Amino acid sequence: MSFSDLGLLPELLRAVADKGYDSPTPIQAQAIPAVLAGRDVLAGAQTGTGKTAGFVLPILQRLVADAAQGSIRAPRALVLTPTRELAAQVAESARDYGKHLHLRVIQVFGGVNINPQISSLRSGCDILVATPGRLLDLAQQRTVDLSKVQVFVLDEADRMLDMGFIPDIRRVIKLLPAKRQNLLFSATYSDDIRTLAERLLHEPLSIQVAPRNAPIELVEQRAYRVQKEQKRHLLVHLIQEGQWHQVLIFTRTKHGANRLTQQLEGAGISAAAIHGNKSQAARVKALDMFKRGQVTALVATEVAARGLDIKELPQVVNYELPNVPEDYVHRIGRTGRAGAAGEAISLVSTDENGLLRDIERVLRRSIPTVQTPAFKIVEAPPATPGNRPAQVQGRPAHHAGNSHGNRGPDRRDSRRNSNAGHRYQGQQRSGRTH
Numbered sequence: 001m002s003f004s005d006l007g008l009l010p011e012l013l014r015a016v017a018d019k020g021y022d023s024p025t026p027i028q029a030q031a032i033p034a035v036l037a038g039r040d041v042l043a044g045a046q047t048g049t050g051k052t053a054g055f056v057l058p059i060l061q062r063l064v065a066d067a068a069q070g071s072i073r074a075p076r077a078l079v080l081t082p083t084r085e086l087a088a089q090v091a092e093s094a095r096d097y098g099k100h101l102h103l104r105v106i107q108v109f110g111g112v113n114i115n116p117q118i119s120s121l122r123s124g125c126d127i128l129v130a131t132p133g134r135l136l137d138l139a140q141q142r143t144v145d146l147s148k149v150q151v152f153v154l155d156e157a158d159r160m161l162d163m164g165f166i167p168d169i170r171r172v173i174k175l176l177p178a179k180r181q182n183l184l185f186s187a188t189y190s191d192d193i194r195t196l197a198e199r200l201l202h203e204p205l206s207i208q209v210a211p212r213n214a215p216i217e218l219v220e221q222r223a224y225r226v227q228k229e230q231k232r233h234l235l236v237h238l239i240q241e242g243q244w245h246q247v248l249i250f251t252r253t254k255h256g257a258n259r260l261t262q263q264l265e266g267a268g269i270s271a272a273a274i275h276g277n278k279s280q281a282a283r284v285k286a287l288d289m290f291k292r293g294q295v296t297a298l299v300a301t302e303v304a305a306r307g308l309d310i311k312e313l314p315q316v317v318n319y320e321l322p323n324v325p326e327d328y329v330h331r332i333g334r335t336g337r338a339g340a341a342g343e344a345i346s347l348v349s350t351d352e353n354g355l356l357r358d359i360e361r362v363l364r365r366s367i368p369t370v371q372t373p374a375f376k377i378v379e380a381p382p383a384t385p386g387n388r389p390a391q392v393q394g395r396p397a398h399h400a401g402n403s404h405g406n407r408g409p410d411r412r413d414s415r416r417n418s419n420a421g422h423r424y425q426g427q428q429r430s431g432r433t434h
Contacts, residue, residue, distance in 0.1 A: 006032045009061050011100035016057070019096065025050035027209045031183075032058045035151075040204040041183045042197050049209055052093045052155075055079075055183050059151050060098045063126050066150070073124030074145040075106075079153040080172065081131060082160050084109040084280050085287070090155065091129040103127065108144075110134040111280035118143045132160075132168035139175055146175040154200070157186040157193055162324075166196070173200070188326045219316075219332050219342045223356065224372045228349040231319060232260060235347065236267045237375035238317075239297065246290065247315040249299045250331050252323070257299045260319060264297050271297040302327050318346040321355040325362040 003016050003024055024032065027045050034041050035058035045051040059077045066076070079094075081087045091107035098105065106125040108117045110133050117134070121144050128135075128144070138144040152173075154160065160169060182201050186193050197204065226234050239247060251257045254275040264271035272286035272295045290298040302322060313335045322328055335342030346367065348356055360366050 001029055003028075007036060008032070008057060009064065009101075011064075012057055012061060012097060014100055015097045016053075018099075021053075025054075025209075027051050027207060028054045028057075030205075030207045030209075031055060034205045034207075035059065035181070035183065036061060038062075038181055040181060040201040042201055042204040042206045043183070043185045044189055044206075044208040045185055045187065051185055052090055053097065055153050055155075055185070056090070056094050056097055059127065059153075060094065060101060060103060062151065063103055064101055072148050074148040075125050075128035076148055077127045077151040077153070078146060078149045078172075078176070079127065079129045079155060080135070080160075080169065081129065081155045082163055082165065083276075084111055084131060085283065086156065087129045087131055088284075091127075094127050094129065098127075105129065108134050108138060109280065110137075111278075111283075114138070132165050132172060136168055136171055139172075146172070147177060149176050149180055151181045151183065152176055153183045153185070154196075155185050157184050157196060158188045158190065161190070161192050161196075166192075169196075187330060219335055219344045221332065221344045221346075221367050223346040223348050223367050223369045225369060226347050226349060226372055228351065230377070231347045231349065232263045232267075233377050234372065234375050235260075235317065235319065236264065236269065237373065238345065239264075239269055241373070242315075244315050245293060245296060246313060247297050247317055248290075248313055248334060249297055249317045249319050250322070251299060251301060252320045254301055256320065257301055261297075261299045264299070269297055270295050271299060273299045275301040302331070313342065315343045315345065318344070321346060321348065321352045321359065323355065325355070325358040328359045329362065 001023060003013055003021070006024060006029070008016070027043060027049050031041055031043060031051075031054035035055060041055075043051065043054070045054070063076055079087075079090055081090060087107050087109045091105050094105040103126040104124065105127045106117075106120050107129045108121070109131040114134070114137065117138065118141070121128075121138065135144065139146065154169065160166065182204075184193075184197055184201060184204075224234060235249070238244070249260065251260055254277050257273040257275050261271045261273040272289060274283050274286050278286070286295065286298065289295040299319075316332050316335045318328065318331060322331065332342075332344035335344060346356070348369075356367065
C-alpha cells in the first residue's frame with residue numbers, strides 16, 4: 001500500500017515524499033481513512049509507530065477541503081499533548097506535512113513567555129497544538145477561542161492521566177463545541193482510559209498497533225545487579241569502557257535527574273538533564289546538544305522524555321526501573337529504531353526486584369541478568385600507598401565509596417568518605433563479597 005491509496009491530496013503526498021516516506025505504517029493505514037471519513041478514533045499506539053502523521057495528514061486535508069471555513073481566525077483543530085516537547089514536535093510535523101497548503105499552525109505551552117503566544121493567536125490559526133495548563137491560562141484571559149474546533153485530538157492520553165491532567169481536560173472539553181470529531185491516542189488501555197474514551201468518543205473505530213520495531217526483537221536487553229548507592233559508579237564505568245557517545249538515561253524523579261547529571265559531569269562525562277522543572281529553552285537546548293553529539297548522556301524523567309524522537313539512539317539505560325511496567329517498553333522503544341541495533345541496560349538494586357518481575361510479566365519473557373563488571377568508586381580519595389581507589393567485581397561491597405552516593409556531596413558524606421577506602425580494603429583482605 002502507498003500513501004496515494006489512502007486518498008490524500010497531491011500537496012500532502014508531495015510533503016510525505018519530501019520526508020522520504022513511501023508507504024504508510026499500520027496505524028496510518030487504518031487511522032487516515034477513518035479520520036477522513038469523520039469518524040471518532042480510539043487508537044493504541046506508542047511513540048515510533050507513526051501515529052502523529054496518522055492524525056495530522058487527514059486533519060490537514062479536512063481543513064483544506066472545508067474552504068467555506070477558510071476565513072475563520074479561531075482554530076478549527078485542537079491537539080492536546082502532555083508535554084512541551086511533544087507539543088513542539090506535533091506542531092513541527094503539522095507544518096512539515098502542510099507546507100504546500102495555506103494553513104497556519106500554532107503551538108502554546110508553559111515555561112515560556114505567554115505574550116508572544118497571545119500575539120500569534122490574535123493573528124489566527126487553523127491548527128492549535130497545546131498543553132492543558134497553558135491553554136486554560138489563555139482561555140481564562142479570553143485570548144483563545146475554541147468554539148470553532150471541528151477536530152479534537154487527545155495525544156498520549158495515558159500520560160495525561162499519569163500527570164493528573166484529567167480535571168484540566170474536562171475543563172477544555174467544556175470550551176469545545178458539542179458537535180466535533182474526537183481522536184484519542186494512548187499507549188496503554190487502563191480502566192481510566194476506557195472510562196475517558198466512553199465519555200469523549202462517539203462510536204469510535206478502535207485501532208491497536210504494535211510498535212513499528214518491537215523492542216523484544218530489535219533491542220538487546222540486559223540487567224546488572226548493583227547496590228543502589230553504587231549505581232552511578234557502574235554507569236560511569238559502562239559509559240567509559242564501552243566508549244558510548246550517546247546514551248539516554250532514565251530516572252524516576254526530577255531531583256534524581258539533576259543529581260545524576262552532576263555526578264556524571266564530575267566523572268568527566270558530558271551530561272544534561274531534561275525534566276519538567278527545566279525551562280523550555282533549557283530543555284530544547286539540552287535535547288539539541290544531545291542530538292548533535294555535544295552531550296554524551298541525556299538524563300531524563302519518563303514524563304519529559306515521552307514523545308522524544310531521537311534517531312539511531314544506540315543505548316538506553318534504566319538507572320531506576322519505572323513503577324509502571326509498561327513505561328519500560330516506552331523507554332527502550334527509543335532505541336533499536338529503523339532496523340538499527342540498540343541496547344537497553346537496566347541497573348537493578350535489591351529493592352527493585354518486584355519491579356523487574358512486573359516488567360518481565362508484561363514482556364512475557366525474562367531480561368537476562370549478566371555479571372556485573374569490576375568498576376571504580378570514583379569518589380574515593382586520591383590514591384596513596386595505603387589508600388587506593390577500590391575496584392568492585394560483581395555485586396559491589398556495601399561499604400565501598402560513599403554510602404549516600406545518590407546525594408550530592410555534603411559534610412556528612414565527606415566524613416564518611418574520609419574512611420571509605422580503608423573500610424573497603426579491610427573487606428577485601430577478609431575476602432568477603434556481597
